[in-house]
Amino acid sequence: MNEQDAAIYNSEESVNLETLIFSDADDEYATESASALAPMRYDTMQRKVKDLLSDYSTGDLDPRPSFQRGYVWDKARASKLIESILLNVPLPLIYTAEEQDQREVVIDGQQRLLSVFGFIQNKFPRDGSEFKLRGLKFLPELNGKTFDLLPEKERRYIQKYIFQVIRISGDTQPDVKFEIFERLNSGSVTLNAQELRNCVFRGNFNQLLKDLANLSDFRKLLGGASTVRMLDAELVLRFLAFLDKTYLNYPGAMTSFLNEFMNDNRNIDVKKSQHFSDKFRHATSLSYSVFGSHAFKKFTVGKHGSENGSWERAFNRPLYDVVMWGFTRYEKNQIFPHIDAIRDNLIELMTTDPIFVDTITSAVGDRTKTTYRFEAWRDRLKSIVTNEKSQRSFSQIVRKNLFEQDPTCALCKNTIVMFDDSHVDHIVPFSKGGLTKEENAQITHRYCNQSKSASL
Numbered sequence: 001m002n003e004q005d006a007a008i009y010n011s012e013e014s015v016n017l018e019t020l021i022f023s024d025a026d027d028e029y030a031t032e033s034a035s036a037l038a039p040m041r042y043d044t045m046q047r048k049v050k051d052l053l054s055d056y057s058t059g060d061l062d063p064r065p066s067f068q069r070g071y072v073w074d075k076a077r078a079s080k081l082i083e084s085i086l087l088n089v090p091l092p093l094i095y096t097a098e099e100q101d102q103r104e105v106v107i108d109g110q111q112r113l114l115s116v117f118g119f120i121q122n123k124f125p126r127d128g129s130e131f132k133l134r135g136l137k138f139l140p141e142l143n144g145k146t147f148d149l150l151p152e153k154e155r156r157y158i159q160k161y162i163f164q165v166i167r168i169s170g171d172t173q174p175d176v177k178f179e180i181f182e183r184l185n186s187g188s189v190t191l192n193a194q195e196l197r198n199c200v201f202r203g204n205f206n207q208l209l210k211d212l213a214n215l216s217d218f219r220k221l222l223g224g225a226s227t228v229r230m231l232d233a234e235l236v237l238r239f240l241a242f243l244d245k246t247y248l249n250y251p252g253a254m255t256s257f258l259n260e261f262m263n264d265n266r267n268i269d270v271k272k273s274q275h276f277s278d279k280f281r282h283a284t285s286l287s288y289s290v291f292g293s294h295a296f297k298k299f300t301v302g303k304h305g306s307e308n309g310s311w312e313r314a315f316n317r318p319l320y321d322v323v324m325w326g327f328t329r330y331e332k333n334q335i336f337p338h339i340d341a342i343r344d345n346l347i348e349l350m351t352t353d354p355i356f357v358d359t360i361t362s363a364v365g366d367r368t369k370t371t372y373r374f375e376a377w378r379d380r381l382k383s384i385v386t387n388e389k390s391q392r393s394f395s396q397i398v399r400k401n402l403f404e405q406d407p408t409c410a411l412c413k414n415t416i417v418m419f420d421d422s423h424v425d426h427i428v429p430f431s432k433g434g435l436t437k438e439e440n441a442q443i444t445h446r447y448c449n450q451s452k453s454a455s456l
Helices: 049-058 075-086 110-120 152-160 174-184 193-200 204-213 216-221 231-245 254-264 270-294 317-327 332-352 354-359 367-385 396-405 446-455
Strands: 042-048 094-098 104-108 162-168 297-300 310-315 422-426 441-445
Touching (some): 049 162, 332 367, 396 441, 422 446
Antiparallel strands (some): 042 162, 422 441
8 A cells, every 4th residue: 555656646637837847958966975874763563553642632742744745635535444354354564763852753654544543533533524424334333423422342443453553763863764765755756856855854944945946036047837746845955055055055956955954953942944035035036137038048049040049848857056146245335337348258158168058967966076166156247247248249239239220140141049159250350450349240040159169
């Protein structure tokens, strides 16, 4: 009996942020190598239904913590469980985990426990309606009966039925707990990494992640995508981890990096929580102001025969990391005067620096690549904000004037479809004494300009 078979995520509803969150980059989590883990610490016990129900009633046992998918059984299936108990059929193990406050949360067994609790209390877990047995094959005489209408013998038998329980100790190493949750979660819909963290690292920091994920600016950056799988909360976690620990302390294994950070901050104090909130709000606001709907999207340059470049649809996590982190280093009044230059420089990085492109496309969790992309964007952003202008770079005003006058590429003679794909080229090359003035400027595709430079 595998409770994950009762998954409530409809495949059509999940086609949203989950499908957009990855570019064609390989998954940075999947390539991580396994590290040595300490053994799990746990207790094996036999617990009567009436004792589990007592702990449930007092709040010492939580079979329905926030990470669970919700009660999904119907009355016929729940009735068959009651029938199995009355027939003394051995049921699968119940797995619980001990919290720091000594409470227990149910990892695996929610549907079973809530079914039997609901029957005893005559309150069906899903909607609170009266719970009468139905569809029993071996004990058909009990169909239509509530718990109170059962013979006293059957009532006692249910209350004294023994579940086998594995309770994971509260001092088990966090990464071990994470691995346990992952291995138990082997049903038809597997929990992703953040859903597992939501199980293991419960606390007020976990709630902060959920709250920040619902901020309006952040929702706009996600394009209004639905996020039933907690990928939005994971993005908040990534931002805060790189903000607090910086890329210099990133070990090259994203799962461990995020696990450790979430465990260290699970009971975060009010002051630090406010600091994190302020920084996240600041970075999301600037990201939307500068990049709008193209924030955290990869720009791909054109090619021969198809010179127009384009924005990819997928949300690129490595770009998200560096752009958000970069904006935490400056105030709004330092960024707003340079919005066009910042936007153009990131596009230029994505179209002229093959190493940077590789760091956001392939094996993106690699430590060396992570360091490169953070520092490449850090240096670009610094040069823009401090007005370190190159003598060979035309101003954004010149570029806009040329594009608005005639968006025809001076080299291939085709129309440049979007302003972001335009580039200003020296008619007389800078290397041959050409001046960086509007009279020596022409508008081109990025691809065409790069091709011309490569042929010189």
